[in-house]
Amino acid sequence: MRFKHKNKCTSQLIQFQMRNVIGNPYVHIFGVGLPVLLAMLITRIACMELQGNTAIIMVSTSVYLGMGTLIPMAVLLMGYAVSYAQELSKGIPERMHLFGFKNSVLFCSCAIAQMLFLLIALVIFFLTGIIISGIKIPTVSGLISYILCIFFFSMICLTLAHGIASICRNFGKTYCVCMILYFAFMILGGMMGIQYEDLPKWAQHAAKLLPVTYINKDFYQIWVGKQYNFMPMIQSFLFFGAISVILLFIALKRPSGVRKSI
Secondary structure, eight states: OOOSOTTSOOHHHHHHHHHHHHTOHHHHIIIIIHHHHHHHHHHHHHHTTOOSHHHHHHHHHHHHHHHTTHHHIIIIIIIIHHHHHHHHHHTHHHHHHHTTOOHHHHHHHHHHHHHHHHHHHHHHHHHHIIIIIOOOOOOHHHHHHHHHHHHHHHHHHHHHHHHHHHHHOSHHHHHHHHHHHHHHHHHHTTOSSOOGGGSOHHHHHHHTTOHHHHHHHHHHHHHTTOOOOOHHHHHHHHHHHHHHHHHHHHHHHSOOSSOOOO
C-alpha cells in the first residue's frame, strides 16, 4: 500500500492501522467474545434465584455495564500493548520513521483505528445484551455519561499499554504484565463473582483507585437517571490517568539502544 501523505493522519493510514487491529486475534477473543460470554453467563447465574422482572432487569443491566469495561481493557490494555511490543522488538516503528512517517502521526492513526474497533465491539456487546438479556434502555444523560466514562477509561488504557510496551519491548514480558493487570482489575472491580463489600480491607482501598470499580458497582444509578455523587469516580479517573501518564513518561525517558518510539 502506497501512502501519499506520510505526515498526515489520513483515512488511508487509518485503514492500514485498522487492518492491523482486525488481524490481532487477542482483540477478537478477549475484546468481543469473552465479554459477551461472561456477561451472558454471569447474568444467567445471578438471575436464577431472582423473582420479578424489575429485579432481573436491574441485575442484568448492572452486569452488562460492568462487563463493558472489559472491552477497552482487552482491546487496548492487552491487544494494543502486545501488538506494539512485537512491533518494537522487530524495529518496525524505526523503519516507518526512516520511510518518512512521523511517530506522532502513526500513534494518532493507530489510536483512531483502536477506538473505531472499540466502538464496534461495544455496539455488538450491548446489542447482544438488549436482545438476549433484556437490559434496560438508558436515559439520555445515563448513556452520555457511560460513553464519556468508557472513552476516558479507554484513553487511559491506551496510554498505560503504550507505556508498558515501551518499557518491556517484547511480547512475553508485555503479555505477562498486561494479563496480571487485566485479571487484577477484574477481581478488584467485582467482575469475578467477588463483590466489593466482600473484599479484604486492603483490597477495597486498592479497588477505590480504579474506575472499573465504580462503573461495575454504581453505574446502574447513573444509567437510569438517578442522582449520583461523581466525585469518587472522577478522583479514580484522575489517579489512574496520572499513573498511566507517569509510566509513559518514564518509558519514553528510559535509555535504550533503539530510538524512542514516540
